[in-house]
Amino acid sequence: EVRRYSLLKRHAATKTLSIHRLVQAVLRDKMTLREQRQWAERAIRAVNAVFPDVELETWARCERYLPHAQVCAQLLEQYDLAFAEAARLLHCTGLYLLEHARYAEAERYLQQALQMFQKVLPTEHPDTAITLHELGRVNWNQGRYAEAESYWQQALQIYQKVLPAEHRDTATTLSALGTVNLEQGKYTEAERYYQQAL
Numbered sequence: 253e254v255r256r257y258s259l260l261k262r263h264a265a266t267k268t269l270s271i272h273r274l275v276q277a278v279l280r281d282k283m284t285l286r287e288q289r290q291w292a293e294r295a296i297r298a299v300n301a302v303f304p305d306v307e308l309e310t311w312a313r314c315e316r317y318l319p320h321a322q323v324c325a326q327l328l329e330q331y332d333l334a335f336a337e338a339a340r341l342l343h344c345t346g347l348y349l350l351e352h353a354r355y356a357e358a359e360r361y362l363q364q365a366l367q368m369f370q371k372v373l374p375t376e377h378p379d380t381a382i383t384l385h386e387l388g389r390v391n392w393n394q395g396r397y398a399e400a401e402s403y404w405q406q407a408l409q410i411y412q413k414v415l416p417a418e419h420r421d422t423a424t425t426l427s428a429l430g431t432v433n434l435e436q437g438k439y440t441e442a443e444r445y446y447q448q449a450l
Contacts, residue, residue, distance in 0.1 A: 292327040300341040314348045321345040339368035381410035423449045
């Protein structure tokens with residue numbers, strides 16, 4: 253009956269359902285604020301579960317889920333939600349946008365991810381450092397070298413406390429600090445960072 257009036261469409265090939273926006277609005281209006289919040293959290297967890305790690309091979313899938321991740325970001329603000337999976341989704345969304353040179357958008361999502369990681373994870377967690385590193389890249393790509401250096405310094409401090417001495421992420425951040433110092437003409441500092449990275 254519902255399908256006959258186009259209120260719900262079943263897509264056999266993709267095994268998905270599409271619910272008409274009016275039906276969605278009516279269902280949402282009938283829910284209590286607590287129920288809306290609960291369903292928003294479930295939706296965010298579901299989108300995070302399917303949003304892949306951002307790699308060249310997964311870009312097509314990332315692009316497919318990007319609009320859903322953007323709606324999730326709105327839900328996080330609307331319902332004032334904060335949990336690790338949500339922070340990971342924001343981070344991946346920002347990273348995907350960074351890889352596509354959409355810097356302003358990338359920075360917004362990465363900033364949200366950073367704030368959420370700092371809220372829900374221990375003070376010096378590697379995920380926080382990874383997001384700091386990516387914020388450094390956003391600033392680097394826009395020629396904001398001092399800001400990039402600041403983010404990379406923060407990431408490095410965390411990495412040096414929580415990762416083994418010769419971890420690849422630490423070396424990557426040291427190399428980035430070498431490059432940003434080289435770009436600013438601070439050759440002694442650049443050499444020191446490159447030596448440490450090596």
